[in-house]
Every structure is written in C-alpha cells, then in structure tokens.
Amino acid sequence: MKEPVRIAITGAAGQISYSLIFRIAAGDLLGPKQPVILHLLEIPQAMDALEGVVMEVNDCAFPLVRDIVATDDPNVAFKDIDYGLLVGSRPRGPGMERKDLLEANAEIFSVQGKALNDNAKRDVKVLVVGNPANTNALIAAENAPDIPSGQITAMVRLDHNRAKSQLAQKLGKHANDVKTVIVWGNHSSTQFPDLSHCKVDDKPALDQVDQDWYENDFIPTVQQRGAAIIKARGASSAASAASAAIDHMRDWALGTEGYVVSMAVPSDGSYGIEPGIMYGYPVTCDGGKYKIVEGLEIDDFSRSRMKATEDELREEREAVKHLFGK
Numbered sequence: 001m002k003e004p005v006r007i008a009i010t011g012a013a014g015q016i017s018y019s020l021i022f023r024i025a026a027g028d029l030l031g032p033k034q035p036v037i038l039h040l041l042e043i044p045q046a047m048d049a050l051e052g053v054v055m056e057v058n059d060c061a062f063p064l065v066r067d068i069v070a071t072d073d074p075n076v077a078f079k080d081i082d083y084g085l086l087v088g089s090r091p092r093g094p095g096m097e098r099k100d101l102l103e104a105n106a107e108i109f110s111v112q113g114k115a116l117n118d119n120a121k122r123d124v125k126v127l128v129v130g131n132p133a134n135t136n137a138l139i140a141a142e143n144a145p146d147i148p149s150g151q152i153t154a155m156v157r158l159d160h161n162r163a164k165s166q167l168a169q170k171l172g173k174h175a176n177d178v179k180t181v182i183v184w185g186n187h188s189s190t191q192f193p194d195l196s197h198c199k200v201d202d203k204p205a206l207d208q209v210d211q212d213w214y215e216n217d218f219i220p221t222v223q224q225r226g227a228a229i230i231k232a233r234g235a236s237s238a239a240s241a242a243s244a245a246i247d248h249m250r251d252w253a254l255g256t257e258g259y260v261v262s263m264a265v266p267s268d269g270s271y272g273i274e275p276g277i278m279y280g281y282p283v284t285c286d287g288g289k290y291k292i293v294e295g296l297e298i299d300d301f302s303r304s305r306m307k308a309t310e311d312e313l314r315e316e317r318e319a320v321k322h323l324f325g326k
C-alpha cells in the first residue's frame with residue numbers, strides 16, 4: 001500500500017461535502033490503492049454537525065481512510081496537505097449586495113490563503129468550489145505567495161460537464177462521445193460554454209446543431225443551470241458539484257491523456273485575457289500538471305462572449321483588491 005495523502009475539505013458539514021467526503025473516502029479521487037487522511041474544516045457553530053459526519057465516515061469502515069482530522073482551525077486543517085478542496089463559503093444573506101458577498105468571502109479566503117501558505121505542502125493542489133469561486137481562488141492565491149503560482153485553481157468543471165450532457169442529450173448521444181467542450185471565464189451566468197471547437201463522434205458539433213439553438217437555448221441553459229436546479233430541488237446542486245470537484249482534481253492529479261477539460265486557472269495572458277485573473281480555460285493535464293490549450297482560433301462571436309466574462313472577473317477583482325496580501 002502507498003503512503004497516505006492528506007486531503008483537506010472545507011465546509012465539511014455542508015451539502016456538497018456530504019457527497020464529496022464519502023466519494024473521496026471510497027477512492028473516487030485517487031483510485032482504490034491510495035489511502036487518505038481526511039482533514040475536515042468547519043466553522044465553530046457547525047462542529048457538532050461535523051462530528052456527525054465524522055461518525056458516519058467511521059461507520060462506513062472505508063478501507064482507504066487512515067485518519068480523520070476534524071477542526072475549526074485552518075492552520076490545523078491545512079497542515080502538510082497534498083490536496084485542498086475549498087468548498088465552505090459564506091452564502092448570500094438577506095439584503096446582501098453582490099459586493100457584500102464578495103467581501104465576506106474575500107475575508108474567509110484571505111485567511112485560508114495565509115493558512116495554506118503557512119502549512120500546506122509546496123506542491124499542494126487546491127481547488128476552490130465555494131462561490132464566487134474564481135475570485136475566492138484569486139484572493140487565496142494572492143495571500144499564499146510561497147505556494148507556486150497556478151497551484152490554486154477554481155471550479156468550472158460542473159459547467160463543463162453540464163455543457164457536455166446538454167449537447168449529448170440534444171444529439172441523442174452519450175456524454176463520452178462529446179470532445180473539447182470549453183467553459184471560458186467565470187463560474188457565473190456570464191460564463192461562455194463554447195462549442196466552436198467541440199466534436200461529437202469526431203464531427204464538428206456546430207455542424208450538427210443550428211446556430212439559433214446554440215446561442216439561444218444551449219448557452220443560456222448551461223449558464224442558468226444552477227438556478228434551474230435550485231428551482232426543481234429546492235436546494236443548490238450538491239452531488240453534481242461534488243462529482244465535478246472530483247473530476248477536476250482527479251484529472252489534474254492523474255492526467256487527461258490528451259482529452260481537453262475546463263479549469264479556472266490564473267491567466268497567463270493566453271487568448272488576450274488579462275493576466276492574473278482566475279479564468280476558465282481549456283486545459284490538458286499530464287504528470288500532475290495542467291497546460292492551457294493554445295492556438296485555438298477564436299471567432300468574433302466567441303471573442304465577445306469571452307470578453308464579457310473577463311470584464312466581470314476584472315470587476316470582481318477590483319472589488320476585493322484591498323484584501324490582497326494583507
């Protein structure tokens with residue numbers, strides 16, 4: 001058996017974690033031969049609920065779980081971790097403006113960025129799920145100067161998976177038949193789910209659907225899918241978000257074998273996007289590293305959509321800039 005790896009999950013008593021923790025414990029993230037030590041972080045008020053989750057994990061007698069650390073201290077939660085899934089965040093409360101939400105979360109993610117910087121392994125892989133995910137990840141990264149740039153990322157994989165599934169359903173195919181869907185930009189309603197490089201059964205997707213469906217049905221459906229789930233379920237996406245978080249981390253750790261997936265990563269200026277912002281890009285992963293797919297041709301329609309979501313991310317960054325590196 002291999003040495004165990006340490007995986008931190010924040011917001012560990014929340015809905016997404018109630019799926020995520022058990023799937024990781026079952027081996028869905030790193031496979032059936034990789035033991036894990038779970039580091040579970042919550043706020044003090046949720047520690048009783050977290051204790052219940054720990055009891056349930058113990059009751060599963062998972063072969064791969066070697067230990068569980070349950071804490072309300074980010075410095076303990078992030079000690080020597082190999083992976084961090086930052087799920088916990090502050091939800092929008094009554095009367096809270098978007099700016100208040102950004103600021104409340106920016107406080108949380110600046111504290112957690114510092115705790116990562118002080119405690120995590122230098123090659124830690126971090127995924128921010130808690131919203132506003134892209135900007136929360138940016139804040140964490142700005143507060144973790146000793147963690148190499150690019151090791152803190154944000155999740156657009158749920159949007160990517162939703163796009164694959166919507167297109168497959170439209171064409172009566174399986175999601176496996178869909179290749180090179182891209183979600184550019186922010187995990188928000190400005191995101192751009194792009195089919196212009198996508199192939200289904202090795203043929204261009206846009207030759208198989210009409211432009212009207214693409215622009216006026218597909219794109220808004222993917223953009224608004226989170227709201228549609230809340231309307232139907234009375235609660236936000238949880239199991240699908242956990243599944244996407246596992247996909248993101250597994251692909252990053254174990255590789256995509258050339259397959260293109262979407263990850264929000266610090267822009268290096270590729271495709272003319274402002275350097276530094278956490279922007280959803282097409283990537284491939286190999287040897288524990290991701291690489292932005294370069295050289296795709298971008299038409300005017302795509303360019304304007306990519307710009308709109310970039311503008312939103314720049315605005316978000318402006319709203320929280322005062323918390324960088326404090």
Ligand code: NAI
Pocket residue numbers: 010011012013014015016017041042043046087088089090091108128129130131132133155156157158159187236237238241
């Ligand atoms: P939830 O409200 O059920 O759970 C969140 C948990 O985080 C709570 O138990 C809370 O006590 C905890 N928490 C709050 N502040 C914390 C802190 N500073 N440290 C540690 N824990 C903290 O929410 P749920 O449904 O699990 O969603 C979590 C987040 O994920 C939300 O922000 C949600 O909007 C976001 N999300 C992101 C998606 C994406 O694609 N990026 C998809 C779906 C949800």
